[in-house]
Amino acid sequence: MKILIVTQKVDSQDPILGFFHQWIVEFAKYCESVTVICLERGEYILPTNTSVLSLGKESGVSRIKYVLNFYKYIFKNRRNYDVVFVHMNPVYIILGGLFWKMFRKKIFLWYTHKNVDLKLKMAEKFVDKIFTASTESFRLVSKKVIVVGHGIDILKFSPMAHENNGVYTIISVGRISKTKKQYDMVLTAKILKDQGFRGRLILVGGTITEADFVYEKKIKEYIVDNKLEDYVILTGPISPNDITLWYEKADMFINLSETGSMDKAILEAMASGLEIVTSNEAFKNILPTDNFLGENDVDINKIAKKITFLSERAPDAKLREYIIKNHNLSTLLPKLIEIMEK
Numbered sequence: 001m002k003i004l005i006v007t008q009k010v011d012s013q014d015p016i017l018g019f020f021h022q023w024i025v026e027f028a029k030y031c032e033s034v035t036v037i038c039l040e041r042g043e044y045i046l047p048t049n050t051s052v053l054s055l056g057k058e059s060g061v062s063r064i065k066y067v068l069n070f071y072k073y074i075f076k077n078r079r080n081y082d083v084v085f086v087h088m089n090p091v092y093i094i095l096g097g098l099f100w101k102m103f104r105k106k107i108f109l110w111y112t113h114k115n116v117d118l119k120l121k122m123a124e125k126f127v128d129k130i131f132t133a134s135t136e137s138f139r140l141v142s143k144k145v146i147v148v149g150h151g152i153d154i155l156k157f158s159p160m161a162h163e164n165n166g167v168y169t170i171i172s173v174g175r176i177s178k179t180k181k182q183y184d185m186v187l188t189a190k191i192l193k194d195q196g197f198r199g200r201l202i203l204v205g206g207t208i209t210e211a212d213f214v215y216e217k218k219i220k221e222y223i224v225d226n227k228l229e230d231y232v233i234l235t236g237p238i239s240p241n242d243i244t245l246w247y248e249k250a251d252m253f254i255n256l257s258e259t260g261s262m263d264k265a266i267l268e269a270m271a272s273g274l275e276i277v278t279s280n281e282a283f284k285n286i287l288p289t290d291n292f293l294g295e296n297d298v299d300i301n302k303i304a305k306k307i308t309f310l311s312e313r314a315p316d317a318k319l320r321e322y323i324i325k326n327h328n329l330s331t332l333l334p335k336l337i338e339i340m341e342k
Contacts, residue, residue, distance in 0.1 A: 011042030097126030159273030206237030
């Protein structure tokens, strides 16, 4: 099978989208050839049967040029692919769907977000199938949806013994954003410190939007005002190659996201053998009751109590087993390809 992949960015060092680089590597193992169209490209090392075509964002070209490049690439390379796989961007299906149908190409969309807008509704009309990680990760009712789980590299994310010297380390990984509720995590850390809890909170990730920057500033100001500099650490953006170092340092992972979709970082933490605390509704029926706070529950006193309770026990090894069985990258990609070929 020859595949065309359309994605936002190809850059192995990107803190947010760098994980997709490994997806392309996996696709290349099972496909005769892989052609990737991306809005922007950075650093990458890919197999010889893979080519990357950028729409030109890294060069600062206009939006009109993006579109012209897109049409040039899908027409010029139409004999180099049998199927189209669009990652998280329904707009590309709106732009190319009619032509792909004319070319008799099968069209597949990967989408994991609770947001349902007009673009997604329009794209759904063109696609043959839609892949998503969980029922909560795709909210548009469609007979085309197939729940396949996420793709976690279980060799990269695995339990590692570490010496915490009596300091219990809690981490949260992801973009610093109001929807991720890191400010509430810092308020919780203040309660834990006042209670004499011997630990630290590490917030791994950076900002993207201006609103994110303002939110991060609010967090930093609270840390300084309450003398939490030694108790709460903000790492800033971290490349995917370095992210495992932070999981290795941690005992517990906390996530208070209100996005409602299956957060990949929680799955990575489960694969890494960490204790989990979350209010993310997508994990309500996955995690044991002790690990789940309640849907979108951000009562900081309740969170502090939960952290204290869980810190006194060993993490459940069954959480990693769940990831191996249901969200394993090495089994996900062959599953997708099998569906596409049918």
